[in-house]
Amino acid sequence: GDSVTQMEGPVTLSEEAFLTINCTYTATGYPSLFWYVQYPGEGLQLLLKATKADDKGSNKGFEATYRKETTSFHLEKGSVQVSDSAVYFCALRGYSSASKIIFGSGTRLSIRP
Amino acid sequence: GAVVSQHPSWVICKSGTSVKIECRSLDFQATTMFWYRQFPKQSLMLMATSNEGSKATYEQGVEKDKFLINHASLTLSTLTVTSAHPEDSSFYICSAIDRGLSEKLFFGSGTQLSVL
Numbered sequence: 001g002d003s004v005t006q007m008e009g010p011v012t013l014s015e016e017a018f019l020t021i022n023c024t025y026t027a028t029g030y031p032s033l034f035w036y037v038q039y040p041g042e043g044l045q046l047l048l049k050a051t052k053a054d055d056k057g058s059n060k061g062f063e064a065t066y067r068k069e070t071t072s073f074h075l076e077k078g079s080v081q082v083s084d085s086a087v088y089f090c091a092l093r094g095y096s097s098a099s100k101i102i103f104g105s106g107t108r109l110s111i112r113p
Numbered sequence: 114g115a116v117v118s119q120h121p122s123w124v125i126c127k128s129g130t131s132v133k134i135e136c137r138s139l140d141f142q143a144t145t146m147f148w149y150r151q152f153p154k155q156s157l158m159l160m161a162t163s164n165e166g167s168k169a170t171y172e173q174g175v176e177k178d179k180f181l182i183n184h185a186s187l188t189l190s191t192l193t194v195t196s197a198h199p200e201d202s203s204f205y206i207c208s209a210i211d212r213g214l215s216e217k218l219f220f221g222s223g224t225q226l227s228v229l
Contacts, residue, residue, distance in 0.1 A: 004156065008154070036220075038220075041222060042222055043117055043119070043206070043208075043219070043220035043221045043222040043223070044206070044208070044220035045220070046217070046218070089157070100147075100159060100162070101147075101159070101218065102156070102159070103149075103156045103157040104156055105154055105155050105156045106151075106156075106157075
């Protein structure tokens with residue numbers, strides 16, 4: 001079945017460092033891909049998404065490109081801030097599964113001032 | 114923006130008791146809500162899909178008599194863990210679809226259940 005594998009955390013970086021959180025997926029057909037973020041004490045929020053190959057999702061300085069050839073959707077940010085500290089979830093919605101979303105295990109990111 | 118309120122945020126109970134978790138959409142109508150559970154360092158696993166006014170659809174391997182889901186109104190779904198046991202200890206998260214926003218999915222903040 002469909003699955004998502006993402007980089008295990010926790011990840012700790014200094015402010016202004018470059019961030020990459022790896023995410024790969026297994027799915028039949030052409031899934032939509034998502035990154036969700038969960039800030040402390042809050043619910044998951046959609047950070048960005050991409051619905052077809054080579055699409056680039058972007059929001060709040062974060063980017064991820066849908067790479068079908070490598071089945072990847074890595075999250076990147078050029079200069080992280082303390083306020084980016086959160087748990088990040090990679091997810092996919094299968095082509096044939098309507099609104100059912102499959103999540104990765106989450107990566108906790110901590111940014112040091 | 115759209116908000117989903119989940120309550121309680123954490124609960125500790127004795128083995129054999131039942132626990133009810135509520136999920137409310139505060140400013141939109143949610144005809145469909147989802148319930149997930151997450152074990153430490155593992156993925157969010159979809160447990161069931163809850164549709165207003167009808168029976169929930171459970172994922173394979175999820176006991177429907179153990180995890181009772183009620184979606185009696187367009188803004189409220191409840192998950193009741195019946196006769197809880199320590200292995201039911203987990204993080205439970207609900208989400209709801211706002212049909213008016215191109216089916217955008219909104220999540221509650223989760224409930225940490227600890228069964229002693």
